[in-house]
Amino acid sequence: MGSDFYQLSILPYSGIIIKICRAYTNSQEDFEDYYQEVCLQIWRSKDNFNQQSKWSTWIYRISLNVCLTHLKKSKSGITDISSDALPEEVIDDSKAFINDDINQLYNAIKHLSEIDRALILLYLEEKTYAEIAEITGTNTNSIGVRINRVKERLHRHLNQQGVTNE
């Protein structure tokens, strides 16, 4: 990968990649692996970018696709769960960010299924339902309902942790 491509086309969007990769990893080592893998895939797929969507949307897509298909067995052992269940144990990666609220929120997000994590991340990034549908290839109509359910679960989890009182 040319350093120019990285500096101009990836680095300005690194926040997107970081936020997504953090939701799918439990350690700094895994996070850096995922981050690098996403960067590599962006570079590999750059010729397929058709200019019809925004470059940032392309970055979201590739980041999520890499995270969703990444089969590395995390040493810290996040388990995949269905939307309606919570895993017994999620390792608290409380040092990921300086801000405690963000760490708590990420910890709650990590209790969600992989798909729900993708949806809530895009929602929190203020993507419209249409954009979320475009990135994930899903139906706009069902996204709102699903996001509301995910938000409720997040609130419940945060309340249990004493982070919010809603």
Next chain:
Amino acid sequence: MNRSIEAMWKEGFINEPNLAAPKINALYNLKSQNIVDKLQSMFALNIKALIIGSIIMMIMMSLIGAPFLGLYICCLLIPLVIIAKKELAKSTSLSKGQSSYDYLLNFDHWLKSSINTYAKYYRLFYPLFFIGMVTQALVSKAGGKIISLIMQKFPTDLVLLGIPYYLIIILTMLLLLVIKYSDALYRLDLNIVYGRQFKKLDELIADMKTLKS
């Protein structure tokens, strides 16, 4: 505290120093770990194993006095190498720049199509391999001695190419069993090794499908 998750997210990332990109070292040499790369490396390894296996087979069979069987097995393995190379080339053309759902569907389609291609050949490979091994066993000195012992114990006039009819029936039945279960055997092997990953992929697609409906 009484705050929404939206506010926590928005305010939390203001002045967040840990949003700085991690340092990237030797990106060219990064060992890819996603499922596509994992399977690509599996196919590449498979090709190498087939080539090395063919050579070892040739040498071993020649050493034990069965060079033709070694050559025969090599000829059976060559199409597998060709298939593996073709599948590897197909897998590299997959693009990640689609929507997640489309990407996963395309990936799954490619995976299933690859498995079917292999399965088709294995339906031929296992029976032909069995025939080769049995033929070699029958024409070998040891095989000849065993047939003589069997003939002494169970004498019969119904003999074809020096082989008693009941042995031909048993071997034919075994061959039919191999033909019947070769596909299942291949898929069983596949599931033992990759079952967990296949299941994970199916679950992801199913989850996304519910969102699409």
